[in-house]
Amino acid sequence: MAPPGPGLRYVWIVTDLDGTLVDRGLEIVRRSALALRRYRELGGTVVIATGRNEVSAGRFHRELGLDTPMIVYNGARVVDPLTGTRLLDLDLGASWRTLREDLLPRLPEGVGAVAFAGEDAYVLRGAPSLAAYAARDRIELRAGPAPQVPTKVMLIADRPGLGPLADLTARCCPATRLLQSEDTYLEILPAGAGKEVALRHLAERAGVPMERIAAIGDNPNDTAMVRAAGLGAAVGDGHKEVRAAADVVVGPCALGAVADLVERVTAHPVR
Numbered sequence: 001m002a003p004p005g006p007g008l009r010y011v012w013i014v015t016d017l018d019g020t021l022v023d024r025g026l027e028i029v030r031r032s033a034l035a036l037r038r039y040r041e042l043g044g045t046v047v048i049a050t051g052r053n054e055v056s057a058g059r060f061h062r063e064l065g066l067d068t069p070m071i072v073y074n075g076a077r078v079v080d081p082l083t084g085t086r087l088l089d090l091d092l093g094a095s096w097r098t099l100r101e102d103l104l105p106r107l108p109e110g111v112g113a114v115a116f117a118g119e120d121a122y123v124l125r126g127a128p129s130l131a132a133y134a135a136r137d138r139i140e141l142r143a144g145p146a147p148q149v150p151t152k153v154m155l156i157a158d159r160p161g162l163g164p165l166a167d168l169t170a171r172c173c174p175a176t177r178l179l180q181s182e183d184t185y186l187e188i189l190p191a192g193a194g195k196e197v198a199l200r201h202l203a204e205r206a207g208v209p210m211e212r213i214a215a216i217g218d219n220p221n222d223t224a225m226v227r228a229a230g231l232g233a234a235v236g237d238g239h240k241e242v243r244a245a246a247d248v249v250v251g252p253c254a255l256g257a258v259a260d261l262v263e264r265v266t267a268h269p270v271r
Contacts, residue, residue: 007042007043008042008043008044008265008266009212009265010044010212010213010214010230010231010265011043011044011045011208011212011213012044012045012046012047012203012208012212012213012214013036013039013044013045013046013047013213013214013215013216013258013261013262013265014046014047014048014049014071014199014213014214014215014216014225014229015036015046015047015048015049015215015216015217015258016049016050016195016216016217016218016219016222017048017050017052017057017060018050018051018052018182018218019218019219019235019238019253020216020217020218020222020235020238020253020257020258021048021060021253021257021258022060022253023253023254024254026136026138028060028063028064029253029254029255029256029257029258029259031255031256031259032256032257032258032259032262033063033064034259035256035258035259035262035263036064036258036262037064037065038262038266039262039265039266042266044265044266045068046064046066046068047068047069047070047071047199047202048060048061048064048066048068048070048071049070049071049075049195049198049199049215049217049222049225050070050071050072050074051072051073051074051179051181051185051187051221052072052073052137053072053073053077053116053119053121053139053151054070054072054077054079054081054119055119055139056137056138056139057070057072058070058081059138061081067082069081069087069202071195071198071199071202073116073151073152073189073193074152074179074181074187074189074193074194074195074221075088075189075193075194075195075196075197075198075199075225076088076089076090076091076151076152076189076190076193076198077089077090077151077198078198078201078202087201087202087205088198088201088202089151090151090189090190090192090193091148091149091150091151091190092149092150092151092152092153092176092188092189092190093149093175093190094175095173095175095176095188095190095191096149096150098172098173099153099172099173099176099188100124102172102173103168103169103172103173104124104125106168106172107125107155107165107168108157108164108165110127110128110129110157110158110159111125111127111129111155111156111157111158111165112125112126112127112128112129112130112133112155112156113125113153113154113155113156114130114133114141114153114154114156115144115145115146115150115152115153116150116151116152116153116154117146117147117148117149117150117151118147118148120140120142121134121139121140121141121142122141122142122143122144122145122146122150123141123142123143123144124144124145124146124153127156127158128158129156129157129158129184130156133154133156133185151189151190152187152188152189152190152193153187153188154185154186154187154188155169155185155186155187155188156184156185157184157185157186158184159184160183160184162180162183162184162186165186166178166180166186169186169188173188175191176188176189176190176191177189177190177191177192177193177194179194179220179221180219180220180221181219181220181221182219187221194224194225195217195221195222195224195225196224196225196227196228199213199215199225199228199229200228209230210228210229210230211230212230213229213230213231214229214230214231214232214233214261214265215228215229215231215232215233216232216233216234216235216250216257216258216261217233217234217235217238217242218234218235218237218238218239218242218253218257219238219239219242220239220241220242222234222238222242223241223242223245226242226245226246227245231247231248231264231265232245232246232247232248233246233247233248233249233250233257233260233261233264234246234248234249234250235249235250235251235252235253235257236249236250236251236252236257237252237253238253248261248264250264
């Protein structure tokens with residue numbers, strides 16, 4: 001990774017994708033893309049941190065012209081897309097058997113389940129909601145079972161209101177970490193996973209202090225990362241939990257939330 005840019009107080013910007021940098025049309029907001037280009041010209045480093053896997057997130061990484069590692073699977077993996085090297089690679093371990101045998105048979109009607117292993121996604125339990133999910137993330141859903149212990153399992157409900165589903169999952173799989181990445185998505189991750197954990201790992205590896213990193217997100221799975229960064233920003237139309245945890249609240253995603261953050265850390269307006 002490039003050395004810190006001279007004169008920048010925050011030498012990294014770490015950004016979530018969906019709802020932060022990427023709009024509802026699944027495209028990078030142009031104003032934010034231009035701002036990140038300007039930030040990189042000033043010597044800053046841009047890192048993507050997402051719940052997507054490296055295949056799904058890769059097109060945004062390429063569109064931005066980045067050469068930095070990506071934090072994917074909500075921090076269960078850090079991968080260098082240029083070489084394929086995994087700098088951090090966690091899996092569900094012993095919880096995988098419990099999840100299969102105890103949780104899956106007890107899932108409510110209308111809740112689908114997808115396991116992510118390697119770079120592929122496998123259907124564990126079908127549901128109508130899976131088609132929209134696969135189209136949104138532009139991934140192919142393969143027939144199960146997963147050939148190895150998965151990195152994560154995604155539960156996809158047909159309606160918001162994940163409290164009962166989260167309670168059931170926590171009882172069945174206590175040695176995992178649960179994150180809500182959308183109002184109908186509940187992610188089951190290795191206990192030690194998280195965007196903030198992966199960010200600390202990557203920053204330490206690069207010799208960059210956390211206080212010199214700005215991070216931005218919009219959903220509860222971003223909260224810990226936003227708190228951990230030297231400057232934590234929340235998208236203006238993001239979840240109230242993230243907004244409450246942030247140092248600053250910027251504008252909505254579609255109007256260039258990430259560009260607003262770049263302006264704050266560089267004093268260079270981007271229109």
